[in-house]
Amino acid sequence: MSWTTGRGKLVRTFGWLVPTLSTILTPCAFTQDNGTGLASTRVSRQIIVSIPDRKLVVMQNGAVLREFPIAVGANASPSPTGTFEIVNRLSDPTYYHAGIVLPPGADNPLGPRWVGLNQKGYGIHGTNAPGSIGKAASHGCIRLRNRDMVQFFALVHVGDTVEIHGARDEEIAAIFGSDTNAPVDIPASGGTAGGQ
Numbered sequence: 303m304s305w306t307t308g309r310g311k312l313v314r315t316f317g318w319l320v321p322t323l324s325t326i327l328t329p330c331a332f333t334q335d336n337g338t339g340l341a342s343t344r345v346s347r348q349i350i351v352s353i354p355d356r357k358l359v360v361m362q363n364g365a366v367l368r369e370f371p372i373a374v375g376a377n378a379s380p381s382p383t384g385t386f387e388i389v390n391r392l393s394d395p396t397y398y399h400a401g402i403v404l405p406p407g408a409d410n411p412l413g414p415r416w417v418g419l420n421q422k423g424y425g426i427h428g429t430n431a432p433g434s435i436g437k438a439a440s441h442g443c444i445r446l447r448n449r450d451m452v453q454f455f456a457l458v459h460v461g462d463t464v465e466i467h468g469a470r471d472e473e474i475a476a477i478f479g480s481d482t483n484a485p486v487d488i489p490a491s492g493g494t495a496g497g498q
Contacts (some may be wrong), residue, residue: 349464355478356436360457373434373445381442383468390418413448415455
């Protein structure tokens, strides 16, 4: 598995990201062009999603950098659980589904940004239905309010890991707090089919 970042290429080997250019081996870090032609190193980040809490955090070195409220998959189209990886990032995405093409804009169900996961059709994105945040309302993707999605997008990169948890355990309680009032699921009505 490999990623292209900036002008160099990184290869994941035994949990290490190894640049194919002659740069220093750095565990869990990305080497990328910083716009000046010089390489810079960025430590990888971990995204933890709690379906029961309807929240997402961005972590670095075990510390929470930001927390965001989210919408998760509806009962009929649940969000996948497990560990995934960010494989692409798009600004102003075009929405394609079953003969429907929606350009970027207020009516686009993906909002202003898309962060794709290595499970085809699933990602983290904005929304044209901000009232869905805090609910089980999507077709499996993780939704954020558009302003939150822009901030989230700036924090994450290709190669970062995304853990989606379907149940509360000690790890989730430690991150999101042990006392929670789980949101009540209200069946979603209408909407557009697909991974959104």
